[in-house]
Amino acid sequence: MTYESAIKTLDATISKLPRPDYMHNGAGQVFFLQRMQKLADRLENPEKDFRYIHVVGTSGKGSTSTMVYEILRAAGENVGLYTSPYVCVPTERIQWGGQLIDEVSFAAAVEKVMPVVDEIEKTEADWFPSYAEIFFAVSLVAFKQAGISTIVLEAGCGGRYDKTNIIPAPIVTLITPISLDHTDILGETVEAIAEQKAGVIKAGSAVFAIQPEPPIQEVLDSEAAGVGVEITYVRPNEQFDLSLRGAHQQVNANLAAAAARYLGLHEMAIRDGIIQAELPARVELMQEAPRVILDGAHSPAKMTALVESIKELEPWQKLHLIIAIKESKLVDDIVSPLTSLVNSVTITTFQLPGFGSHPPEAIVAAFKAARPELTVAIEPQAKIALETVLKDAAPDDLVVITGSLYLAGELRDYWYPTAQIMEERTLFPKTK
Template sequence: MVLLGHTAAVIRTKTFQGALSVLNSLQSQSAIMEPCLDPVLQLQAMQSFLHRTGIPEAELDKMNIIHVTGTKGKGSTCAFTETILRNYGLRTGFYSSPHLVHVRERIRINGQPISTQLFTKYFWQTMERLEDAKELHEDKMPFYFQFLTLMAFHVFLQERVNLAVIEVGIGGLYDCTNVIRKPWVCGITSLGLDHCSLLGNTMEEIAFQKAGILKPGVPAFTVRQKPGPLKVLQRQAEEIGSPLWVCPDLDQYQGVVGPVSLGLAGEHQRLNASLALQLSSNWLHRHQVETRGGEGRG
């Protein structure tokens, strides 16, 4: 893919509006080309883009990441998790999609969308690094979501967050966020039929795709699932070597912490909250243990 012809002129200005203009051109190209491309090749391309932006995979490995996929409740689960950990005094990053009003909402620090100034700064840093190496890579440039993912990684590394909560875009196995090789903990929210043309026509096929974010030795949690997809998750976790636990119902926490109430209504939010509690608790426990042992990542 090649950026639109006006890009070079826009790059010289390096304004916020210029950044939005170039980003929108990536979105237009995504709508036309991305659905036709092999997802395996897209993930491979994402790994190449990562290097071109100056982020070696080893550097990304050092980031404290909580990686979350699923069909329903990804955003709520990530928001709950980020809020819990931020309330412990940690400097948090949060990457999510889609945005409601402005694209800056997708990349948050300490719960707030990054400022116009930071967005402009890091957008052009990322874009220029990609442009500089474009001729060596057959003029290939990332699609919209790929670019924002690369930019989010760059922001979180440069802003030195203590941890980053990363929400998967589509699926898991071939999602561009799956360049993450060493998350601290993974979460899988409620599964359903979504993006069937890309992920499969059955719950079991979709569960297989979602399980693609699991990594060897990395703990994972999921909410209650239907028996079929749960078996797929458990089988994949065993094959990968990722210990997988099913979260308890939120009511089961009451014996320890008393009655639990949420700001969001609905039984599904109670599932999301339970998953968030498990993800944040696991991260806090392992972070403290690893740090005391001198092996923390940051």
């Protein structure tokens, strides 16, 4: 199996399993975890072969996971990193040795997993796993084939019934800030969302969480008490040297450092790992004159953090926004932090197997409701939108691309072509 055929095989599973209203009712919730477990059982339980640092939360999961991974690498640990979703290429979700998984190893893991998936489809069709579950199984097989001993594991949506929660008790569980996101799946209050996140807490695991508001802490403490665990709450008061932009990254660094110190890692490894951590589409500076910032903010809390980071980049003459928002998101709440800051808005779209972006007209209405005089344009083709805005922007203007990691990934190709990323096995190839 080639890498190209492996990707095609995985993508074909998306259309076989319509996305259900999972996590909305008790019966459905348990089933999704059972389905992931069935697939793992058929693969002889690769999830039991590793030590884990499990990272859940609403904001900062990817950054915190990457920081912990880089700290462990700096300490000489044999560690892998699993993240979700990908921004540029599927292989970025599986990393070790400071590189993305290579094409041959990826294809070999898919080749091992898919016959089991095919057998489930033939004999127990009701248990056919989702694309996300299959990809997680592929990652476990790949890590096992590579001889990895520890995995830094970023949860997907929620926690309690997330596919990653089939793992045995992690050595460390990290809970990043919790806020409203995926409300169509996880619930419409922060308490309901916290209950989903808290479901990853297991007996025997050391648990660290960024100090939350009292209602969230009450939910977390209740879950922890039920399994005999006490949560250590981290107040992000320490300042670290960072490569990642934004004051909110100090929060993630404090949580990563707390985990590393619990593991007894050297302070130099902690400092070196945190500064080595880089991620695409996190207040990422793509070019100068005009400056372009690429960010995947897709929730109200993440957009607020982005706005604060943008303000740190002042001065600029005008701010031009390019935005697309996933169809399930709350448009008004996401747009709100931006409305007073922007001088022009270009709304675009994206389409992926199984879902797409909000109709541009809904986003226009949100901006116009806040600022009727604002210049708002629609350009459905994202790359044309980018080229047009770059052509019209003055050298001392600021261009911000945001609203979705999927949009960020599509437009990041303008500066970092996919072929270059795959060839160098890094999200930050040297030849930009």
